[in-house]
Amino acid sequence: MIEPVPTKGDLLIATFSARSLAASARAAGYRPLVADLFADNDLRDLVADFRTVDGDFVSGFDGAALLSALESLAAGRDLVGIVCGPGFEDRPELLDAIAERWRLLGNTGETVRRLKDPMGFAGLCRELGIRHPETRMERPASDEDGWLSKRAGAAGGLHIGPLAERAPSPDRYYQRVVGGDRRSVLFLASGGKAEILGLSEQWPSPSPTEPYRYGGACGPVTVADGHAEGMRRAVEAIAAAIPALVGLGSADFLLADGEDPVLLEINPRSGASMDVFERPGHPLLRLHIDACEGRLPGPAGALPKEPVRAAGFAYLGVETVTVGAVDWPDFVSDRPMPGTVIRFGEPLCTLKADGPDADTAIALFAARLSAMKSMIEGSFA
CATH class of the missing domain: 3.30.470.20 (ATP-grasp fold, B domain)
Structure with a gap:
């Protein structure tokens, strides 16, 4: 793991897939402490510490496991608070439990x-x-x-x-x-x-x-x-x-x-x-x-208006793959660790493509998506 340079303190992050939140937190000067479902390869380069939590996109977190992971990450830390991303819309009681323990930087269970x-x-x-x-x-x-x-x-x-x-x-x-x-x-x-x-x-x-x-x-x-x-x-x-x-x-x-x-x-x-x-x-x-x-x-x-960026998921289109060593291009994020087993319909990775306008960015994204799926599904299926 690459230790971030902290200026503003430790920040807990809880969400299904935390890489984008962790990168943004680190860029903002916080030391990310992450609990998510995947602990993908590039996430590990961003965080001060992490825990992988049982669950999936459909059924959500194992609530007890999530709270235990957060407790472990928070131990001995002087926390700024906790940011929660996707994964709680149908579990507001988990947000309530989190808010009882730490400063919740975001919306409450009631909201x-x-x-x-x-x-x-x-x-x-x-x-x-x-x-x-x-x-x-x-x-x-x-x-x-x-x-x-x-x-x-x-x-x-x-x-x-x-x-x-x-x-x-x-x-x-x-x-x-x-x-x-x-x-x-x-x-x-x-x-x-x-x-x-x-x-x-x-x-x-x-x-x-x-x-x-x-x-x-x-x-x-x-x-x-x-x-x-x-x-x-x-x-x-x-x-x-x-x-x-x-x-x-x-x-x-x-x-x-x-x-x-x-x-x-x-x-x-x-x-x-x-x-x-x-x-x-x-x-x-x-x-x-x-x-x-x-x-x-x-x-x-105001945020910069250029470049225009397309970003999205590559879903596995074959029955199953066990990911091996991959020389991932720079436009790929959420890179699964070697040995990760991915099944049909599950997200494989995130891809990005920039352009001067939406049509150009989306066309480049589509070409990259096709190339990445062909490479992974052809190499490891």
Whole structure:
């Protein structure tokens, strides 16, 4: 492990895959102490210490194992606090338990409950005049078309599917299909206010059973002025209605010509767009912690608009591979350790591609994705 040069102290990080958060924390002057599911090769070069926690993307963390790992990492440390990324949307009780032990730099379990309760969020959007897909908890009749089944609190699109392909369960809800282009807003919130940091476009990477699986994102991008204004108003209205909303977050929208944006969800934490918007000299974790302490950057904190970056996941397309020694290119992150066994449909690594515009960056990303999958699946399958 390469020991970071600390200037601001020790920072706990808990999330499914922590490399982007750890890199941003280190760039912001903190010493990262990480608990995640993978402990990928490049993560180990960023952290002061780490623990690998049992769990997976679908079922989440083993809560007891996570708390034990964090306790071990925190022992004897003078902590600044803890930052939690993806992995808690359906486990707000874990956030509650974490907040009882350490200073939580981010959203509380109660804030996550409010934003991830399907009917509560639908009602809030209705009260604020924000377009949101028709939502219900009761499964529509089997002969009704145009509905999706989703799991409350889940992320990454793995849980979303057509009505006929998802079995009923108490944690599932149903949304009317809405057309439009997928765009996401990265924002900072504090004290009932929100500031937009950038917009990205997103795309899926479908599998035979997961048609909405997250593939990647590209940004910063621009949208029509009317859509940009509508997205800004929606995010600001949510922040004002839930003044406890704090730090980095994202808002996912669908945009269609001549119509107001449709807000799909608010993610009250950092996410995959960190790889899109993180730039040298502008660590997003610094902005996040400032916001948690009541400071929003204003115009002076604007992120660089160039280059445009595409970033996303490579999913394994063969039955299984045991990763060997690989001379990974610089554009690959989350590199699995030699000996790691990866199974069909699991994420293999993260790839990035820069360009002067979104089309160029996405085309380069697609070419790199194809080359990396062919190399790994051909060499180790």
